[in-house]
Amino acid sequence: MSRIAIKICGLSTPDTVGAAVRAGAAYLGFVHFAKSPRHVEAEQIRALAAPVPPHVGRVAVVVDPTDDMLAQLAAAGALTALQLHGKESPERAAAIRARFGLPVWKAIAVKARGDIAAADAYAGAVDRLLFDAKTPDGAALPGGMGLRFDWTLLRGVAVATPWGLSGGLSADNIAEAIRVTGAPLVDVSSGVESAPGVKDVDKIAAFCKAVAAC
Numbered sequence: 150m151s152r153i154a155i156k157i158c159g160l161s162t163p164d165t166v167g168a169a170v171r172a173g174a175a176y177l178g179f180v181h182f183a184k185s186p187r188h189v190e191a192e193q194i195r196a197l198a199a200p201v202p203p204h205v206g207r208v209a210v211v212v213d214p215t216d217d218m219l220a221q222l223a224a225a226g227a228l229t230a231l232q233l234h235g236k237e238s239p240e241r242a243a244a245i246r247a248r249f250g251l252p253v254w255k256a257i258a259v260k261a262r263g264d265i266a267a268a269d270a271y272a273g274a275v276d277r278l279l280f281d282a283k284t285p286d287g288a289a290l291p292g293g294m295g296l297r298f299d300w301t302l303l304r305g306v307a308v309a310t311p312w313g314l315s316g317g318l319s320a321d322n323i324a325e326a327i328r329v330t331g332a333p334l335v336d337v338s339s340g341v342e343s344a345p346g347v348k349d350v351d352k353i354a355a356f357c358k359a360v361a362a363c
């Protein structure tokens with residue numbers, strides 16, 4: 150397994166979950182957002198996660214969730230973390246962590262340097278930050294669109310919270326992304342798909358192999 154942790158996000162079938170585990174992913178992401186082509190219900194997450202070995206994290210990705218929604222996801226019992234991918238404030242993120250007793254990841258939408266500085270406000274409130282490309286105003290999704298941001302914005306930045314890099318990553322660009330940012334964790338969705346929402350086992354393997362080579 151690579152020293153750089155990998156999260157394969159937006160999984161929705163048993164075969165692609167198996168491919169991600171075999172390829173060495175440290176985390177599997179399950180998107181619970183009705184507008185997403187990757188949307189899975191709480192019960193599907195439970196079924197998909199059931200055969201996953203315990204050392205592989207299972208992360209539910211949600212957007213400005215209600216407590217009821219989170220309670221339903223948590224009740225399924227399969228999760229090891231919650232990834233907040235909306236406009237959740239540091240206070241809301243901390244309240245979710247306290248209420249549901251799961252580590253919380255917060256996606257930070259990045260377009261300019263100030264977006265990265267704004268992440269400081271989440272120190273102590275969340276367990277991991279995920280720097281992801283800001284999607285355009287009015288876009289259907291706040292993530293999972295295969296967009297990348299200027300990675301040099303992260304160069305030399307000291308981030309107090311454990312963090313990861315996301316947005317537009319693929320087997321073709323991951324070596325450069327890691328070289329520029331020094332990311333300890335990388336997260337991919339579109340870059341391991343053959344069409345939106347359709348994960349490709351060969352692309353998952355190629356991505357993980359490329360990370361392992363870094």
Ligand SMILES: O=C(O)c1ccccc1NCC(=O)[C@H](O)[C@H](O)COP(=O)(O)O
Nearest residue numbers: 158185292293294295296316317338339
């Ligand atoms: O993937 C989605 O459909 C999605 C929908 C709503 C909120 C977040 C979503 N994805 C979050 C992720 O963690 C993605 O892996 C991340 O945005 C990177 O996506 P990509 O640029 O497609 O690799």
